[in-house]
Amino acid sequence: MFERLAELAIRRSRLVLVIAAVAVALMGVLGAGAFEKLRGGGFDDPASQSTRAAKVIDKKFGGETNLVLLVQAPDGRVDTPAARQSGQALVADLRKEEELTNVVSYWDTGSPDLRSRDGHEAMVLAHVTGDETQQRENARKILDAYTGTHKGALTVQAGGGAAVGNDLSKQVVDDLVLAETIAIPLTLVLLLFVFGSVVAALLPLAIAVIAVIGSFAQLSLLGSVTDVADTATNLTTALGLGLGIDYALLMTSRFREQLAAGASVDDAVQRTVHTAGRTVAFSAATVAAALAALLVFPQYFLRSFGFAGVGVVAIAALGTLFVMPALLAVLGHRVNSGRLPWAKPGHSGARAPMWGRLARSVMRRPALTALPVLAVLLAAASPLLGITFGTPDERVLPKDAASRQVSTALRANFDGSEDSAVNIVIDQPVNKAPLESYAVELSGLKGVVRVETSTGTYAEGQNTATAPGNITLGRPDAQRISLVSALTPKSDAAQNLVKEVRALTPPSGTHPLVGGTDAVLVDSKDSIGGRLPIAVALVALTTFVLLFLFTGSVVQPLRALVLNVISLAATLGVMTWIFQDGNLSSLLGFTAQPMEMSMTVLMFCIAFGLSMDYEVFVTSRIKELHDLGKDNETAVVDGLGHTGRIVSAAAFLLAVSFFAFGTAKISFMQMFGLGSGLAVLIDALAVRGVLVPAAMRLLGRSAWYAPGFLRKLHDRFGLSEGGPELTAAVEPATATSPYVKDATGA
Known part of the structure; x- marks a missing residue:
């Protein structure tokens, strides 16, 4: 195979380069739409209990709370007549939005849990509909329309999972642009120092550009047939840029080494493909094998990196094996053109x-x-x-991100948050008495602030006689229970609470599904660890x-x-x-x-x-x-x-x-x-x-x-870098001397 690659590069070098240029142009057109096909999230196991609970709640109860609007009144109190009127108007507008369900606020429930302890802030809870990608788009629309000053009266900030996802998706693009703006010019400068020649330095960068453009094209294709995380763009560009340079650097160095040893251009190309080309092929196989292991995980965040990573490795290797030899054959000794002042004689050798x-x-x-x-x-x-593990939340964002600021305010000023509640769903009919008994037991668990069910609200093992919010919690064929705790989300205590809830004896004949952010973390650890x-x-x-x-x-x-x-x-x-x-x-x-x-x-x-x-x-x-x-x-x-x-x-x-x-x-x-x-x-x-x-x-x-x-x-x-032609050449000599120089003079 490597012999044919070398012959192709030598005899049809310009044709190879023309075909490569056309392919890169087509990949560029295809890759331009990659971002539209990528999805946010992907950290959850689709078969886990928490994911199944979320699906039942979406289907039968309008979805879990994933959007929290933190509202401040202009006069500093949310209980004044003006604030109440403005708040009710805000809620009425939100309920008209097709993208929202389960809209609940302090002003229409009177629940003290939806008002800050100092009375200066109130919460509006809602569920943004759609899958993770649709939620991101829907949340962006709602946030653009309602955050900031609403109708000149209320100040609105957005938090919750949907708002965090929206902030993450925007930040990923900004981070990618900044990283590539830094990496590419700095890489070119370093290549100039490494090679001491302008032409030689540009060759690895050319392969890197092919790899990066190809990576966006394959992300676009993958996004059309499977779920691909939007953060895969960061990996593939970094990996494509790096591997493209690595492989081209090896090929260019070996080619210049052959020329410095006195080989003709054709012989240098042939020897480079036989030796460095074999190394590139084998190296790509080892990197791809490591990345392919990501495919065993059910989370599409990891699986998409497996698919995308293997793809970009293959693109970098193919670009190196086909395009680089053709470039070297066309350039010949001109590969050393544009020699820089600091380059010493013999700098072209490796x-x-x-x-x-x-x-x-x-x-x-x-x-x-x-x-x-x-x-x-x-x-x-x-x-x-002492390592511990978690899943992403608003804390991965910078402190000035709006969704993070809201989460910080909720933890500091409110008694528990519905956004981080443990959600329990029973996907079958349940009688009132066993449901009440189950809710009482749940409310008695350590750290629990309240338990809301269709039969009432419970705290410290008793029914508080406080009516739950107007979110539907009961149906003839299913029941939903919301357990709000005072524990720090994703802490060891919060995770232990999830395990205690799952271990509690449910109403006879039922099989509750336990979800929520803390349950997702517990399930992710089990899924990935397993x-x-x-x-x-x-x-x-x-x-x-x-x-x-x-x-x-x-x-x-x-x-x-x-x-x-x-x-x-x-x-x-x-x-x-x-x-x-x-x-x-x-x-x-x-x-x-x-x-x-x-x-x-x-x-x-x-x-x-x-x-x-x-x-x-x-x-x-x-x-x-x-x-x-x-x-x-x-x-x-x-x-x-x-x-x-x-x-x-x-x-x-x-x-x-x-x-x-x-x-x-x-x-x-x-x-x-x-x-x-x-x-x-x-x-x-x-x-x-x-x-x-x-x-x-x-x-x-x-x-x-x-x-x-x-x-x-x-x-x-087996395979070796030397290839069959090297073995044949040295066999007679090795019979008489243990030390034989190869074609490079080594």
Whole structure:
């Protein structure tokens, strides 16, 4: 296959480039509509009890409260005649909106729970209809019409899940634009320093642009056939930009290296495709395998990243394998044009003596050099011992976001909030007596402020004789119960309350479904935690198989897995120290809270895949030299000498793409960007620079061990960077000398 790719690039280079230009233009047109097809949310398990409860409430009771309007009267009191008249007029207008159901307010119920303790604010509750995407659009319409000063009398602010979703969707776009505005120019500057040539620096950026445009096109296609989270745009652009540059950097460096060694342009293209092209294909397979593990989770937030991530990896690899060789064939020696003043003679070669010297020093004293690095990484991982998990809420938004300000006011000024209530639904008929008995027991649970049912309102184990709001709570075929607590939403106590409610004996013959924000968190933990071992096992298994096929050794995959786990643990530990424990919160402008579970899993899979990316970059060259007959130490030293500069440059460039998202205003996107960038740097510098040479020295010849039957399997199905033509070329020489130089002079 690689032989045919090389021949195509050499003989039909201009045709390939014309076809590629047309394809990119078509992808650009298709990708222009991607944002319209993406959805918000996606963090919930569709089969969970909380999701099923929400569906029943939507179907039979008009939906859960997901919009809270916080209303202030102009004279400071909500009980004055003028305020009451204005409030009732507001509610009347809201009830005319097709997008709203279950509109309830303080002014038409008189419920003290809907008025602030100081009497200066009142709540209007409602349900915004539609799925998560429709809710976002409907909420935007309502917020545009009613927030601010309403009819010159009332001041209205919006909170609740629908308002938070609206703020999140707008912030995602703003964050993406800012991140790319920072990343692309900075990446170009770094490429100029890496290559020392304007033309060579532009080539990786060209592939990156193809990958980014292609990623939007595939998001548009995916959004037409399945649910795709809107935050997938951030991942695919960062990943497409980074991987496109990584792969093109490897190809361009190998091509320039071949030209510097005296090869003709055609030979340089052919050799580059045979060697670096194989590495790109295998590297893409390892990254895609790690991201494909996200498909085991039922949450479409994670599944969409799995689909989109695999797609953008494939686009970056295909662009590199087809377009890059054609560009190199057309440019030839002009790839070094536009040489910059700081570029030294021989700058076009990939060999970096510093990395070779580092590897040699490490291999001479493996324990002395590796142990301090291991100690630092393990210390960085230590915060994982206290990690806790949560789901996104208004606190991921900046403090000046309106929906967050409303949530803060509700917690501070009101006795419990309907927006964070535990919602219980019984989807079958229930007699009055057992329903009352059940409500009494619920109201006696620790932390419960009130329980509202169709039979009345209950508190501290007694019926308060207070009528519930005018939301329908009872039907002949179903009953809904609203349990409001004084507990901090998503706290351990709030989650325990959900478990206590589910453990309580219900009315005979009934099967209540328990939902609400705290129930969603409990169910998400169970759902993701239950499937996480499967995802980890799939990642480990596919990585092991792919690295075995690439190296022919069973030890190398195990060594790679162990080192990757250590580096990822260090990264996640640092992110826990920052985002959960609150360190650097004032600098980065976020609110400390439990680690967002879905984003943590996503970051793990992406960081693991990128670690394997660099593993393949380094191991491929070491394996190539080992197959040429060089001893283990020489293969490692020369291999890192050739790839160290590429890996470190690629890591810095990819880290820039991720670190740009550290400017995001959404805290879990900050965590994703900073964590992924840090993981890349730790892997490229600490793992590839120190731990890999140390491990290879300690393992010695056993590093390439495989049982006989697996060796035969690899001989038949395995792949290596050198390709079949290299093996054929060196076989006669290896019979007489263990040290043979390859075509590059290594």
